[in-house]
Amino acid sequence: MLELRGVAKRFGEAQAVKPLSLTIPEGKTTVLIGPSGCGKSTLLRMLIGLAPPDAGDVMFDGAPLWGQLSEARRRTGYVIQDGGLFPHLTARENICLMPAHLGWTATAQADRVETLAALTRFPAGRLDAWPAELSGGQRQRVAIMRALALDPDVLLLDEPLAALDPLIRRGLQDDLREVFRGLAKTIVLVTHDMHEAAFFGDRIVLMRDGSVIQQGVLADLLEHPADPFVTEFIRAQRSELPL
Amino acid sequence: MLALMLLAWPAQSWAATVGSKAFTEGIVLGEILTGTLNAAGVDATHRAGLGGTRIVYEALKGGDIDAYVDYTGTISGEILAGRRASTDETMRAALREDGIGVTGSLGFENTYAIAMRRDRAEALGIATLSDLRAHPGLTLVFSNEFLSREDGWPLLRGRYSLPQTNARGMEHELAYRAIGSGAIDATDVYTTDANIPAYGLTVLRDDLKVFPEYQAVILYRLDLPAGAVGALKRLEGRIDVARMQAMNAGVTLHGKTEQAVAAAFLQDGSGTAPPADGLWRRLARTTAEHLTLVAISLGAAIIVAVPLGILAFRRPRLGQAVLAAAGVAQTIPSLALFVFMIPLVGIGGPPALIALFLYSLLPIIRNTHAGLSGIPASLRESAEVLGLPRGVVLRRIELPLAARSIMAGIKTAAVINVGTATLGALIGAGGYGQPILTGIRLADTGLILEGAVPAALLALVTQGLFELAERRLVPRGLRLPRQAPDA
Ligand SMILES: Nc1ncnc2c1ncn2[C@@H]1O[C@H](COP(=O)(O)OP(=O)(O)O)[C@@H](O)[C@H]1O
Ligand SMILES: [Mg+2]
Numbered sequence: 001m002l003e004l005r006g007v008a009k010r011f012g013e014a015q016a017v018k019p020l021s022l023t024i025p026e027g028k029t030t031v032l033i034g035p036s037g038c039g040k041s042t043l044l045r046m047l048i049g050l051a052p053p054d055a056g057d058v059m060f061d062g063a064p065l066w067g068q069l070s071e072a073r074r075r076t077g078y079v080i081q082d083g084g085l086f087p088h089l090t091a092r093e094n095i096c097l098m099p100a101h102l103g104w105t106a107t108a109q110a111d112r113v114e115t116l117a118a119l120t121r122f123p124a125g126r127l128d129a130w131p132a133e134l135s136g137g138q139r140q141r142v143a144i145m146r147a148l149a150l151d152p153d154v155l156l157l158d159e160p161l162a163a164l165d166p167l168i169r170r171g172l173q174d175d176l177r178e179v180f181r182g183l184a185k186t187i188v189l190v191t192h193d194m195h196e197a198a199f200f201g202d203r204i205v206l207m208r209d210g211s212v213i214q215q216g217v218l219a220d221l222l223e224h225p226a227d228p229f230v231t232e233f234i235r236a237q238r239s240e241l242p243l
Numbered sequence: 244m245l246a247l248m249l250l251a252w253p254a255q256s257w258a259a260t261v262g263s264k265a266f267t268e269g270i271v272l273g274e275i276l277t278g279t280l281n282a283a284g285v286d287a288t289h290r291a292g293l294g295g296t297r298i299v300y301e302a303l304k305g306g307d308i309d310a311y312v313d314y315t316g317t318i319s320g321e322i323l324a325g326r327r328a329s330t331d332e333t334m335r336a337a338l339r340e341d342g343i344g345v346t347g348s349l350g351f352e353n354t355y356a357i358a359m360r361r362d363r364a365e366a367l368g369i370a371t372l373s374d375l376r377a378h379p380g381l382t383l384v385f386s387n388e389f390l391s392r393e394d395g396w397p398l399l400r401g402r403y404s405l406p407q408t409n410a411r412g413m414e415h416e417l418a419y420r421a422i423g424s425g426a427i428d429a430t431d432v433y434t435t436d437a438n439i440p441a442y443g444l445t446v447l448r449d450d451l452k453v454f455p456e457y458q459a460v461i462l463y464r465l466d467l468p469a470g471a472v473g474a475l476k477r478l479e480g481r482i483d484v485a486r487m488q489a490m491n492a493g494v495t496l497h498g499k500t501e502q503a504v505a506a507a508f509l510q511d512g513s514g515t516a517p518p519a520d521g522l523w524r525r526l527a528r529t530t531a532e533h534l535t536l537v538a539i540s541l542g543a544a545i546i547v548a549v550p551l552g553i554l555a556f557r558r559p560r561l562g563q564a565v566l567a568a569a570g571v572a573q574t575i576p577s578l579a580l581f582v583f584m585i586p587l588v589g590i591g592g593p594p595a596l597i598a599l600f601l602y603s604l605l606p607i608i609r610n611t612h613a614g615l616s617g618i619p620a621s622l623r624e625s626a627e628v629l630g631l632p633r634g635v636v637l638r639r640i641e642l643p644l645a646a647r648s649i650m651a652g653i654k655t656a657a658v659i660n661v662g663t664a665t666l667g668a669l670i671g672a673g674g675y676g677q678p679i680l681t682g683i684r685l686a687d688t689g690l691i692l693e694g695a696v697p698a699a700l701l702a703l704v705t706q707g708l709f710e711l712a713e714r715r716l717v718p719r720g721l722r723l724p725r726q727a728p729d730a
Contacts, residue, residue: 049628050624050627050628070632073628073629073630074630076628078625078628080624082621084621084624084625085625086622086625086640086644087721087723088643088646088718088720088721089718097629097639098629098630098631101631101635130719131720132720132723133723146629
């Protein structure tokens with residue numbers, strides 16, 4: 001579904017992503033993890049065309065992303081840390097932006113919103129509230145609903161839970177995993193939290209300084225570290241691992 | 244856009260148009276010219292009080308008016324400055340190049356003179372302009388025109404070697420009041436001015452004969468029908484200085500209208516002037532004129548400036564140029580802008596509309612640009628990745644998010660526009676500036692308030708209306724105070 005072929009990205013002096021290739025397995029959840037500033041967000045933004053690579057190709061469904069950007073974006077949902085909800089639109093209007101633009105009937109839109117609210121456990125009574133009236137956790141649920149509105153093939157999430165209080169985060173983590181399991185979409189989730197990576201990830205991609213250090217299931221990383229950094233990074237967060 | 248604005252201004256059927264500068268004598272003479280033409284069977288109207296010499300002469304050259312009264316000294320020293328027109332013949336020839344003819348003197352001279360309060364002048368022993376040399380500390384205040392024109396203060400100061408360096412400019416009628424109250428020592432006056440006895444002033448003798456002749460003459464377009472020119476020429480020699488002073492006094496001191504004074508001069512049978520409008524009728528007229536100026540110029544500015552603001556945002560380099568150009572238009576003094584417009588679009592509503600339009604652009608462009616630039620990158624990107632076309636993103640997301648800033652810009656433009664529109668009266672566009680100008684000219688506080696109070700009220704009402712509109716147009720989600728805490 002998604003593939004990076006020899007992509008690299010530089011911002012002025014900073015080499016955010018060094019030349020690398022990566023295949024994102026279809027229908028699975030891939031977690032990008034690494035220390036802050038290692039290039040996770042930049043990599044994710046390449047996948048949705050927000051950070052065009054200096055070199056290499058981003059492949060979407062077997063063809064270069066650049067030739068089919070709008071189409072690919074409609075088949076991809078993207079959620080950022082603070083949700084990116086439009087404050088002048090209600091929760092429902094945020095979710096229905098694309099469906100309304102594509103000419104869905106009011107009934108079809110309402111049905112879709114209802115389904116998504118049930119899926120993400122969002123209180124149906126709050127659907128017509130403004131983002132400013134919602135709690136942080138509710139806003140993230142709306143952001144996920146908006147990303148899922150067109151039932152995309154791909155879902156990209158950039159630290160979607162990082163801004164939430166620990167308790168809220170736990171609740172949303174559980175709900176989110178339910179959603180991911182139920183949908184079986186190609187999902188890429190960025191986090192800097194090893195516990196979250198282990199919790200969500202079918203596959204984990206560990207990055208440092210713009211390079212991929214190791215990729216595989218958690219057990220691979222634990223038992224066959226490709227680099228002392230892998231063990232170090234995991235050990236630093238060990239107390240949080242569900243082992 | 245310009246064409247639309249011009250079309251919106253009502254057209255008038257042709258009649259000879261007499262003009263006048265914005266001072267009492269000019270307007271009385273304008274009325275006399277108009278009455279004379281009408282009596283001779285030439286349909287004529289009067290566009291009274293058109294600001295300064297430049298404005299009226301440009302209007303004459305451009306055909307917006309057909310005749311007005313000016314003075315020989317002004318013609319040679321200002322209108323034809325730099326064209327070597329010191330004698331009658333050279334002046335006539337130079338005017339002819341502009342398509343303008345000139346009559347002989349109407350019978351009086353209205354020359355510049357310097358006046359002081361009689362008691363002050365006697366106390367200091369000042370009787371002539373040469374005597375001023377011994378008193379460098381005097382406070383001199385002149386009309387702006389006198390202060391800057393080359394045959395005014397600069398000439399006087401040079402010839403008499405006057406030591407005073409602190410001369411300031413002031414609206415002429417205000418200067419009379421200042422000298423009357425003793426706030427200043429000397430100012431320029433017109434020799435036909437009724438205020439000289441009224442304020443207890445004495446005219447200092449021009450002992451070196453520095454001031455040139457200022458004979459009152461009629462300037463007229465050479466394409467006027469011969470009958471009209473003949474009628475105007477019959478006014479030559481008909482008005483002497485005493486008569487002119489009396490007519491000026493009738494207006495400035497005895498509260499008669501210029502029409503009434505002129506009618507009495509013309510002795511057109513009844514000798515009565517058309518009845519003046521009552522306060523409410525005048526208010527209704529000035530309000531309608533003012534609102535028309537504001538509504539058309541502001542409406543056009545919104546239609547043009549919002550897209551320009553969007554363009555400036557989308558194309559940063561072009562945007563800098565657009566913002567800079569609008570900024571430059573903003574720095575041109577309004578009177579100068581009005582004068583630039585006259586050769587292009589004449590006098591009256593159109594130049595005022597264009598000037599107000601240009602003044603309204605900058606706040607709207609700048610706020611549209613600022614509102615769009617102020618949208619956080621996270622929201623901009625969230626909109627981008629949805630896959631909506633650019634136009635839809637602009638309409639559904641960017642413009643609503645910038646609505647508050649854009650509305651604030653329009654409100655600023657509207658309030659500035661309401662204030663600046665009062666200057667439109669200087670070029671014959673009417674509005675609340677008309678009673679203000681006339682009030683200053685006649686030292687009539689009531690008349691000044693008749694323009695100033697409604698103008699201030701209109702500014703307040705405009706502000707209030709835009710705040711209401713803002714409440715309707717700025718989406719509710721943007722007006723909510725703060726985010727609810729996690730629950
Ligand atoms: N738009 C940008 N302009 C300049 N530098 C950037 C930009 N985006 C990211 N960077 C830099 O690139 C590097 C990687 O950033 P990022 O991908 O956001 O890291 P991560 O998400 O892993 O914390 C950092 O050094 C960051 O400062
Ligand atoms: Mg990041």
